[in-house]
Amino acid sequence: MRIRILGISGSPRKEKVSGTYKLVSTVLENTGLDYDLISLRGKTIGGCIACLGCAPDNVCKVKDDLESLREEIVAADAYVIGAPNYYSTLNAGTHAFLERWFQFRHQAGNLLWGKLAVAVGVGGMDGRFPAENIEKFFMYNFIETVAKVSGQGAASCYSCGYGETCKVGVPSMLYGENVKITPEMIPDVSKDPILMQAAADAGKLLGYRLKNDHDRKAVTRKMQRQMMQMMKTSA
Ligand SMILES: Cc1cc2nc3c(=O)[nH]c(=O)nc-3n(C[C@H](O)[C@H](O)[C@H](O)COP(=O)(O)O)c2cc1C
Numbered sequence: 001m002r003i004r005i006l007g008i009s010g011s012p013r014k015e016k017v018s019g020t021y022k023l024v025s026t027v028l029e030n031t032g033l034d035y036d037l038i039s040l041r042g043k044t045i046g047g048c049i050a051c052l053g054c055a056p057d058n059v060c061k062v063k064d065d066l067e068s069l070r071e072e073i074v075a076a077d078a079y080v081i082g083a084p085n086y087y088s089t090l091n092a093g094t095h096a097f098l099e100r101w102f103q104f105r106h107q108a109g110n111l112l113w114g115k116l117a118v119a120v121g122v123g124g125m126d127g128r129f130p131a132e133n134i135e136k137f138f139m140y141n142f143i144e145t146v147a148k149v150s151g152q153g154a155a156s157c158y159s160c161g162y163g164e165t166c167k168v169g170v171p172s173m174l175y176g177e178n179v180k181i182t183p184e185m186i187p188d189v190s191k192d193p194i195l196m197q198a199a200a201d202a203g204k205l206l207g208y209r210l211k212n213d214h215d216r217k218a219v220t221r222k223m224q225r226q227m228m229q230m231m232k233t234s235a
Helices: 019-029 067-075 092-104 128-140 170-175 193-211 216-233
Strands: 004-009 034-039 078-086 116-123 144-152
Touching: 004 019, 004 067, 019 034, 019 078, 019 116, 019 144, 019 193, 034 067, 067 092, 078 092, 078 128, 078 193, 092 128, 116 128, 116 193, 128 144, 128 216, 144 193, 144 216
Parallel strands: 004 034, 004 078, 078 116, 116 144
Antiparallel strands: none
């Protein structure tokens, strides 16, 4: 049976300038497997409204752009999901998208259990928070995160038009007042060879795990144990 990976870039920025999109693409390209890459940019996806309409049949009843993605989410063998860091957490768009995976969590709804994933995060300073947040979402559906990739992308302050004079913008906070923005100082994930290598390695690892006897039942048991542990120690 053909193995297929679903990639999701949760950045609302254009694909060409989005660090999240670039890193998710790099992970996918290195898996050696078939994949689809979908950007959430321009999509209207609201958060879970806790109506519990999905409890009997694991199908969300909210009508928005998530509806047409449900089939792909269910059909995929693995996920590569990335989000930008907004206020030290994943951005609202990706959060809403993943909240709606609540529809898969009821009864024996094992549609996602035991699948594999890579979590990606990009921040103007640091992308670790969104990558860690995404890993938690995966865990709630007993999906194993085989790797996390996170790095620094370009804060909007470099392109908003006020970056050289704005006193609270990232350029003046990093380089001092009256900073002159040069192309070299603008972070870009593709300028960071260590980060790009980490993304490629994550893709290779995901591809390897999927191609070499991926045992969904064993992964499910492992993730259930991890989740019980997490629930005992925090929440
Ligand atoms: C509303 C908003 C809040 C942000 N908050 C943070 C933050 O707390 N920490 C950080 O490192 N970057 C923050 N950023 C910067 C983005 O994470 C950064 O621009 C990143 O490159 C976006 O990813 P993208 O290129 O895939 O869109 C914020 C950006 C926006 C628009």
